[in-house]
Amino acid sequence: xxxxxxxxQPETDAQNFYFFKTGFDVDELAKIESTVTQLPWHKxxxxxxxxxxxxxxxxxxxxxEEWYWLYEKLADMAVTANSTLWNFDLxxxxxxxxxxxxxxxxxxxxxxxxxxxxxxxxxxxxxxxxLSDPEDYExxxxxxFRGGSIKGPFESAPRSxxxxxxxxxxxxxxxxxxxxxxxxxxxxxxxxxxxx
Numbered sequence: 199x200x201x202x203x204x205x206x207q208p209e210t211d212a213q214n215f216y217f218f219k220t221g222f223d224v225d226e227l228a229k230i231e232s233t234v235t236q237l238p239w240h241k242x243x244x245x246x247x248x249x250x251x252x253x254x255x256x257x258x259x260x261x262x263e264e265w266y267w268l269y270e271k272l273a274d275m276a277v278t279a280n281s282t283l284w285n286f287d288l289x290x291x292x293x294x295x296x297x298x299x300x301x302x303x304x305x306x307x308x309x310x311x312x313x314x315x316x317x318x319x320x321x322x323x324x325x326x327x328x329l330s331d332p333e334d335y336e337x338x339x340x341x342x343f344r345g346g347s348i349k350g351p352f353e354s355a356p357r358s359x360x361x362x363x364x365x366x367x368x369x370x371x372x373x374x375x376x377x378x379x380x381x382x383x384x385x386x387x388x389x390x391x392x393x394x
Contacts, residue, residue: 212366213344215353216279221362222271227329230268230384234259234297242298244310252307254373259295259384268295269386272362276323276388279364286322286366287390293317297384300338306375309343312367312387320389321367327384332357335379343370 222230237257244251259265269291280286300306312324326340340355342365355363365371367387 210285211283213369214283215342215344215355215363215365215369216283217356217364218275218362219356219358220360221275222327222360224360227360230329233264237297242307250308251310253304254298254300254307256299257297259297261291261294265295272325272327272386273388275362276325276364280323284323284366286393288322288388289391290320290389291386292320292389293387295384295386298382300335300373300376300381300383302335302337302376302378302380304375305338305373305381307373309370309372311370321387322390322393323388324365324367324369324371325386325388326355326363328355328357328359328361328363329382329384330380331359335381336377337374338376338381339374340383341372341374 234257237259240256240258242252242254242256259268261269272295273291276288280288313319313321339357340363342353342355343350344353355361373381
């Protein structure tokens with residue numbers, strides 16, 4: 199007789215995403231927009247500094263008292279999503295929030311994962327917050343690759359203003375080229391211990 203020993207573990211959904219359709223209300227979005235104008239612009243870079251992979255401009259939102267409410271709100275959402283789907287070991291926000299603008303006709307970020315060497319290896323959950331009205335731009339879809347064929351299917355994130363979209367940082371995703379207008383968003387990564 200064969201005996202299989204198993205250990206009871208909570209089920210997780212490591213390829214799934216989570217979102218809050220109205221994660222931020224109108225007043226919070228207005229507060230973010232007015233305050234972020236005071237921050238300096240930077241040209242977005244990738245780990246390998248490949249311009250063809252990414253075309254956007256960014257600002258870094260500092261981890262200070264003025265912005266504490268925003269970090270706390272996003273962390274609370276990540277805890278909710280994590281306890282529902284992934285059960286990752288989370289215990290830090292090692293990086294600043296990255297505010298991003300993708301402008302037509304060539305603003306985009308090609309297929310990539312948010313993990314990598316050094317500090318990037320600590321990323322567990324990626325969070326994207328939609329700051330633009332869907333009517334403000336064309337193209338610019340945030341698309342998530344959840345496995346299967348290289349040709350898809352791909353999951354498109356909701357485009358509603360104030361939507362908060364969360365997914366594991368190891369999943370491939372992209373922002374398709376913006377063909378008209380400007381897509382505004384910000385992203386944050388939560389980290390923790392090694393995957394196990």
